[in-house]
Amino acid sequence: MPAVWHDLSADAQDLAILAALLSPLLLLGWGICRGYALMPLLRSLFLRHLWTNLAFIALVAISVGLGVGLIAQERGLRTATARVAEKFDxxxxxxxxxxxxxxxxxxxxxxxxxxxxxxxxxxxxxxxxxxxxxxxxxxxxxxxxxxxxxxxxxxxxxxxxxxxxxxxxxxxxxxxxxxxxxxxxxxxxxxxxxxxxxxxxxxxxxxxxxxxxxxxxxxxxxxxxxxxxxxxxxxxxxxxxxxxxxxxxxxxxxxxxxxxxxxxxxxxxxxxxxxxxxxxxxxxxxxxxxxFPGAVLSRLHGLMGNLREIMSVMSVVTQVIVLAAVTTGLIVLSRLFSRRLALLQALGAPARMIFALIWSYAALLLGIGAVLGLAVAFGAVHLLSAMLSARTGLLIAADLGWAELHLVAACLALGLLVALIPALVALRRDVTEALRR
Amino acid sequence: MSLPLSISGLTVRAGARALLTIEELALPACSLTCIRGPSGAGKTTALHALAGLLSGTGRLAWGDADLCRMSRMARTRFRGAQMGMVFQDFLLFEELTARENALISAVFRPDRAALSRRADALMERLGLSGLAQRRADRLSGGERQRVAVVRALAHDPAILLADEPTASLDRATADALIADLAALARAEGRSVVIASHDPQVWDAMDRVLTIRDGVLEAG
Structure with missing residues (x-):
């Protein structure tokens, strides 16, 4: 197995890591939502509290975008400085x-x-x-x-x-x-x-x-x-x-x-x-x-590497905090949907369908937020690159790479796992009480 | 296919307090029954018990299916297969069209094509065809309640339970709705139980039961 792994190209390895991060959740999602046509209900829930949903998405997008953007920027800066030093043996x-x-x-x-x-x-x-x-x-x-x-x-x-x-x-x-x-x-x-x-x-x-x-x-x-x-x-x-x-x-x-x-x-x-x-x-x-300028720069990069690790940890911590906030928000929001969920249960919707609906709703918000976060990161990276290039004269061609995609996929995976919580909470509500409300 | 109702020694409790007591009750298949009583007497609780949303002790059987002996999951499955429900304030998904609301249970039912055909036929029968693509929040109260009726009957249930279906409607609309509901139920041989304090509804039913302080009397 290790030999097969090493025979793969770097892109193939990165793609495999991305698939490994996402596939368990795609499988989980398929398992949860199998047999249900949830789109009309998801559209309804999304439109019902449109601005709140957009705020959740923006929160996720900004947190993912800034975290990912800063890390990509640091790598771009490192690559640019190394390229310049190449000419100076x-x-x-x-x-x-x-x-x-x-x-x-x-x-x-x-x-x-x-x-x-x-x-x-x-x-x-x-x-x-x-x-x-x-x-x-x-x-x-x-x-x-x-x-x-x-x-x-x-x-x-x-x-x-x-x-x-x-x-x-x-x-x-x-x-x-x-x-x-x-x-x-x-x-x-x-x-x-x-x-x-x-x-x-x-x-x-x-x-x-x-x-x-x-x-x-x-x-x-x-x-x-x-x-x-x-x-x-x-x-x-x-x-x-x-x-x-x-x-x-x-x-x-x-x-x-x-x-x-x-x-x-x-x-x-x-x-x-x-x-x-x-x-x-x-x-x-x-x-x-x-x-050797390259060696001195390498020491500096080592220091930056430590900063990068700190930034990565901070980025993950920020995203976990945002995830916790979004999860709490979703629990509160699902309370607002409790009558609708109770109605579905009164009409015979099985518990798995209610669970699937709330989980997919959370997945939808987190997924859109993560994808938009990549767009935010792309914009932030190019803006920061232009600003830093203007200040330093370095051509900083920072761009999003596999590492960033892996980070976003990991955050999304964690988010979809955490999204199980509001789905479970929604199941525990009393149907008859919600119908009377 | 309609189902008869048979209840004996039913008690639904919340902790130590009895919410609903029904000693004996038998309703034949295809009957239209109304439960009346003052506010807070337990009409909605009785309806929820008949729907299997509340579990109790004793016997509450639709045909051979005793809800008191079923698990929550089995009651949900039975309700999904055999029952339709209508509520006082319609409980529509306001952001969806009338047709999407009528077909809402297609989200979790496998027989979507049949459901769709039946919902379209019911909408035509209740004069909603022209409103199929209109958003629910742009329908009148009567139109909304008709959509809720189509939603409740789209999967061709044996039992229809309605909780104060006319309470949010004006007189004329309420009368038309009850007439349509009764006609539909009789034509398709359905058992109907309606909780209502509306005398016009009582008049349209085969039998009227009274509930007081959570005790349903068969008389």
Missing amino acids: LVIAAPGDEIGMLMATVFLQPSDAPLLDGQMWQRVAEAAKGSARIAPLAYGDSWQGHTLIGSTAEFVTHLSGDLAEGTAFTAPSQAVVGAGVPLRVGQGFAPAHGSSPAAEADAHDDMTVRVVGRMRATGSPWDSAIILPVEGVWLAHGLGNGHADAEDPQVGPPFAPQYFPGTPAILVTTRDLPTAYALQSRFDGDDSMAF
């Missing part, structure tokens, strides 16, 4: 906070970081020679809120592949912009010193950078970044061009260690894992810090 920076450096280099969150000097650059370059590619990542300036990154043309290619438009930069005063930057190819701009809101807009007024290319969309904060040769960043700050000849028009490595002004981070892209681990081990010490 190994980051070397000055010793400090790995998470802060991760946020600064991968997610472009403003940060003041100490610089790695030319000696360090040289050591990394020599260690990586033939087995890895390295690129400086120098940040600190901006244009209208868009972060400026000094790096290399090779890094641009690594990040976005072919350009969507224009060419790679070949001079310090040229730049390639991210897909979401409102600058046209050929347009010039003067960088501001620092990042918003404290950026000094006129600090580099004497420098005009011209856009020569546009990257393809990456679904990351880099879509709103502007990348220029690292020499351009250094020259804007009067630090030279990093080469032995100050008039050298060349951009990109090799840099002369004694003229290298410094960089907050070096990105190392390796061909294989052993090389990456060897470099990480070599440069993670007193003079520098080397970390």
Whole structure:
């Protein structure tokens, strides 16, 4: 049996879990309602207290929708951040906070970081020679809120592949912009010193950078970044061009260690894992810090995973509370139907039919609520994704998946089980008393 | 097929208190009987006992079926097969059409096609054909009670029990309803027991019984 299970595709396994969650209740429902044509009565009960029924449905839909939506959102956020970090194999920076450096280099969150000097650059370059590619990542300036990154043309290619438009930069005063930057190819701009809101807009007024290319969309904060040769960043700050000849028009490595002004981070892209681990081990010490963004992110995801579990538990608890409220409501509501139920019993309706009617009525409300809850979750997920994407620059493609369907199915299953209570309570009422009422 | 009623030593209790006592009573098949008495005397209780909704000690037999010896489930089954009931305030499902109300017992009966045919015929006979698709809450009191009668007779029961069927109707409508009910019952050979304090109903019946303080007298 385990072998058969493992041979199934992931979708088939998920479908089987969904069926396993729902089928006992479908069977139970079939067993309870078998032989009865309940639709006219269900329609009557539904229309009788229409607004109350709609309120019950809304309550279930909102509780399911928000619970499921938040969990789907968390997964979307995790997937989006992992996708961005994929491009960043190994980051070397000055010793400090790995998470802060991760946020600064991968997610472009403003940060003041100490610089790695030319000696360090040289050591990394020599260690990586033939087995890895390295690129400086120098940040600190901006244009209208868009972060400026000094790096290399090779890094641009690594990040976005072919350009969507224009060419790679070949001079310090040229730049390639991210897909979401409102600058046209050929347009010039003067960088501001620092990042918003404290950026000094006129600090580099004497420098005009011209856009020569546009990257393809990456679904990351880099879509709103502007990348220029690292020499351009250094020259804007009067630090030279990093080469032995100050008039050298060349951009990109090799840099002369004694003229290298410094960089907050070096990105190392390796061909294989052993090389990456060897470099990480070599440069993670007193003079520098080397970390795998993916590993740091994984730790963060671990923390988020704990949050996810808490959110899942809270979501289930909320739904159980809503279920309890709906069940109590249904018991009260079924009291209002007691004369009608008594009439049916007076006409010869068997107890199972009364039980089936109230159970199906509860199942109807819970079922509609659960389905609408999925729609609410779908809407909430897309709204939250759009809001978070706008805030972070991450393309968060959160969507409902099997896990959410399983959660809804489990809640529905629990609800249908709990719905047996009002059905049992309805059976215990005195028929003659209800008829006299 | 109609059923005779035979009662002896029947007592229906609520705790220690006797709600209904009937020493001896025999009603022939196909008879139309009225139970009269002041408010609170026990007319409805008597009707509920005859329907098997209340259980008692002694003997209460429709034909050979002694309700006092039956389980609740068996009484329900007997009621569903052999009885139809009509109530003072119609007890219709207001959100459904007249025809849906007339066919309400099709929800739990297997013979839906036969039930449907008979309900349509009864509706035509009681002048309700044109109102079949009208919602119950848009019918007059008389029309509602006619729908309730069709509902009670759609499965062709041997016994019809009615609790103050004319109490919510004006005189003319009440008279027409009782005339129709009596005619239908006689034509189809049904036993009818009606609880009513309406003298016009008494006049239309074969026999009138009186109940006082929960004691039904056969006289």
